[in-house]
Amino acid sequence: MTMPATALDLGRSAFSEHRWSDALESLARADAEGGLPPEDLEVVASVAMLLGKDSEGVAYLTRAHDEYVVLGDMAGAARCAAWLVLYMMDMGEPARSSGWMARARHLVEGLDQPGTAEGYLMIPAALGALYGGQPEASKELFGQALAVGRKFRDRDLTALGQLGLGTAGITLGFTDEGLELLDEVMVSVTAGEVSPIPSGIIYCAVIGSCRLALDVQRAHEWTAALQRWCGDRPDMVMFSGQCQSHRAELFILHGAWDDAMAAARIAQDRSRRGDPEARWGAWYLEGEILRMRGQFDEACVAYAKAAETGFEALPGLALAMVAQHKVAQAQAMLRRALSGSDPANRRRLLPAVVEVELAAGDTPAARAAADEFAAPVGDAGRPLERAIAAQAEAQVLIAESKAADGLLASRKAWRLWYSLEAPYGAATCRVLAGRACSVLGDQASAAMEFEAAQGEFADLGAAPAVADVLRLSGERAGDGASTLTVRELQVLRLVAEGKANKSIARDLYLSEKTVARHVSNILCKLDVPSRVAATKYAFEHHMVS
Structure with a gap:
């Protein structure tokens, strides 16, 4: 005779099948009927967090920590404390995060033998170093966490350590090595070897690193994988907003601005419902769309919302200021940001620096920024960085009165943007080609370039760019x-x-x-x-x- 499934059985089954709402309902019922062991309390805490129920998730994980203490399992208690540190960081509660960090350290110090808890505790410290401008220290801590994960064959810790090492490497400017590490960790995630929350963290962080490295192909591949992963978990809130932000960025690149705005708005909603990590990208990308459409005041409001997260809305805000004829302010803002940025983020700002310095009339500064960006690229570089480098070179050459060379560079950049199916970048390079042709006395070719660019910008709804072309064409x-x-x-x-x-x-x-x-x-x-x-x-x- 088959015994009827208990609420605990149903909850565990729903969790394994990624039915988070059903899992939470059944596990909560099992808890009310007779309590849950700490291992299951950890599970229900994860499910609550995935559904955007932060307070419930923290309460369950705190109980799991307490149960482990009662049972004398200090390693389990330390692991729960380490995750509570991360959750509190995401929830914007630094004091509580610091308190849990202190408790976790005391627990680890009291262990008779080292274990995985020590490695998990390194993760929040490594993240603090990474985002605190100490990528070298971060790399060392992530490496130590990875070693602990491998020693105890803990797949979640191993994956998080690899993620951190790859991210730190890219931040330090070792892009190819960092991307290889991230590809390796994604193998374990896509194979289902990693738990849900570490998997979501890894998906989103890897795509963010691809964006920072200007690797469009990888960004496309992993964004599609993340979308499938989220689609298999339709009631999940955590990570779903970040997925929409990544989709919005790709939509912008490919000229689907209405789709990008829709995705950004969904990301904003999800950020409010339980995916706070999505907030910066959701508002920054809305600002980018509004800026390119000429709605500068609205764009600055969106950039301000992004900046409320603690991360600056650059370079978009500086480019909006240039459009509003606040060139000196934009120049000062970018120069200040460059002076304190790590290698990867400095590189991210350089294309905008070229544009702003040219608007300010400082051609030598624009030349320095263009050369710095182009130095590591070469003919074997990723297509997007080659397109940006060629476009920046064309801009500077034209400003240096080297129209013939500028024409060659602009057409090279156009071919690269076109191959990426990026209409805004391609149209911008046609404008540069038109300017070069005009200087060279070839007005017929200039008119054709301007007309083609105007049509592309108009199709996108890029009103400021259309106005610039009209001015250039007379x-x-x-x-x-x-x-x-x-x-x-x-x-x-x-x-x-x-x-x-x-x-x-x-x-x-x-x-x-x-x-x-x-x-x-x-x-x-x-x-x-x-x-x-x-x-x-x-x-x-x-x-x-």
Whole structure:
């Protein structure tokens, strides 16, 4: 006769099948009926954290720690204390995190023999060193944690140690070596050898390191893997916001800005519901989209939200300041940030430094930044870093009055951006090519480059970039009806009637993409920020009746 499954059995089964809500319900019922052993309290704590129920997760893990103490299992108690340190750090409670760190150290010091708890305790200390500007010390601590994990065959600790070593290596500028370590740790994660919370930490950290290393191919591969992992756990909150942030970044690169904004908004919601690590990326990426669309005040609000996490919203905020004609402030901000950054983050800032220094008229400083970024790249570098290096070189060469060389560099950069399916970068390089052709006296080629770039920017909704191209090609924004084409006047009249792009496209027998381009051009030429403002302008200037 088969005995009916108990609540504990059901909870354990649901946990193994990644049904977190069912697992929490059953384990909580088992706890209410007769209590749980500390091992199961650790499980239910993990499930609560995965569901975004931070307070419940901390309460369960605190109980697990206490039960281990009662049973005399100080190694188990120390392990729980170490994880509580990490959870408190994520929850923004440094005092409680410090208290648990002190308790964990006392527990480890009282152990008769060393064990995995000692290694787990190194992880929060290593993270503190990494984010505190001490990557060398961080690397040493992660290495020690890895050694402990391997000695006791603890897969979670081993994976976290490898993750830390790879991340520290990239931060120190040893990009290839660091990425190889991260690939190795991802093998164990994707094989299901690592527990859920360490797995989520590793997924998100690895993708973040790929972004820092400008490795688009790896970022695509691991973001897709993370999306599948999250999709197999549909009720999970923890890590799901970070997944959406990573998707938003790739959407931005590939010109799907509406999709990127939607993903960023989901990430913001998940950050509030229990994935606080998603907050910086969610708000920073919204700021990037708004900046490129010309909504600078709104972008600065989003950047400020990102900065509330303690991490600066750079380089986006500095580029927004340049667009708002605050060049000196942007220059000072980036120079200050460069002076205190580690090698990897310094490299991340250099392309924006080129742009800001050129806007400030300091061509030698821009040249130094471009050369520093390009130094480790070479022909075998990753495509994204090669594209950025070639674009920066083209910008500086044109500023140095070396138009012929600048044209070659801009076309090289365009080919790389195009191969990455990155329309904004590709269009930017067509503008550079047009500028170079214009200086060389080839106005026909310049006009073709500007027209192609204008169309691409208009399709993206990159209003400031469209306005820049119009200025370079001899058209000026803000001249009203005199600068609008016959077709643009037709579109404006339909916009003033309140029609959407789809309806306008049907009335004029155009594609929605073409209508969107016309609308973007109208906003730039009239120097207005929105369709409502364009309608008001049209009525005030008797362009519609």
